Amino acid sequence: MITLKSKREIEKMAESGALLAGVHRALRNFIKPGITSWDIEEFVKNAIESQGAIAAQIGYEGYKYATCCSINDEICHGFPRRKTLKNGDLIKVDMCVELNGAISDSCWAYVVGEASPEVAQLMDVTKKALYLGIEQAKVGNRIGDIGHAIQTYAEKEGYGVVRDFIGHGIGPTIHESPAVPHYGEAGKGLRLKEGMVITIEPMINTGTWKMKMDSNGWTARTLDGGLSCQYEHSIAITADGPLILTSQGEEGTY
Numbered sequence: 001m002i003t004l005k006s007k008r009e010i011e012k013m014a015e016s017g018a019l020l021a022g023v024h025r026a027l028r029n030f031i032k033p034g035i036t037s038w039d040i041e042e043f044v045k046n047a048i049e050s051q052g053a054i055a056a057q058i059g060y061e062g063y064k065y066a067t068c069c070s071i072n073d074e075i076c077h078g079f080p081r082r083k084t085l086k087n088g089d090l091i092k093v094d095m096c097v098e099l100n101g102a103i104s105d106s107c108w109a110y111v112v113g114e115a116s117p118e119v120a121q122l123m124d125v126t127k128k129a130l131y132l133g134i135e136q137a138k139v140g141n142r143i144g145d146i147g148h149a150i151q152t153y154a155e156k157e158g159y160g161v162v163r164d165f166i167g168h169g170i171g172p173t174i175h176e177s178p179a180v181p182h183y184g185e186a187g188k189g190l191r192l193k194e195g196m197v198i199t200i201e202p203m204i205n206t207g208t209w210k211m212k213m214d215s216n217g218w219t220a221r222t223l224d225g226g227l228s229c230q231y232e233h234s235i236a237i238t239a240d241g242p243l244i245l246t247s248q249g250e251e252g253t254y
């Protein structure tokens, strides 16, 4: 069942999203060679809780941390850990914030120190793919239009689009209907309606889209050991077009 959100509910989700976006902006200066992903976890948890919000990933389906910190070939659901990050590492930090009962969800990619050309290119294409998908998230379009825009662009650039993890509806709970794949056919699938709130969160790989699961049962990594990147926003579908609830104020530059 898909729940449509009222203007008031969307305003609350935007407040949650603004808090989350502020945490990501703060991470830009925090992430540097020599720190660990455990340092990121503590920084994020404290930033969320000190502002009176809840780090909503903790306890979700038994997950233990405020963040997922997925490094290099890790696609998603990497555990924060006490391993030192080194120059050139690509880290994706994913988090969910609950504020006044409204949840927002956003993942952002960071390079530790300086990016190699390979990392810079992958980050650039992944972010553009996200915004191409968001552009399609408007009333009257279909779910397939979002995935189609992302897949055709990413594959034209020679990259693989992860199939095993997809975007989702979001609201009072992290994962709601509908499912939002980052691949698909234009004009196919459910029609988008005013009041739907979804995430778009493409995971793009330098090589194959296929993944393997770590023995911890959570962390997915690329089957061929290639790099994986991800950016994610929470988006409300409004009469005026897609509203990015987790905006860091950079739209228009893409």
Ligand code: MF3
Pocket: 056, 057, 058, 060, 061, 063, 068, 077, 094, 095, 096, 105, 106, 174, 199, 201, 232
């Ligand atoms: N933020 C993740 C997403 O984009 C949720 C991860 S599930 C958790 O869907 F258990 F790791 F929190």
Ligand code: CO
Pocket: 105, 167, 168, 199, 201, 232
């Ligand atoms: Co999500």
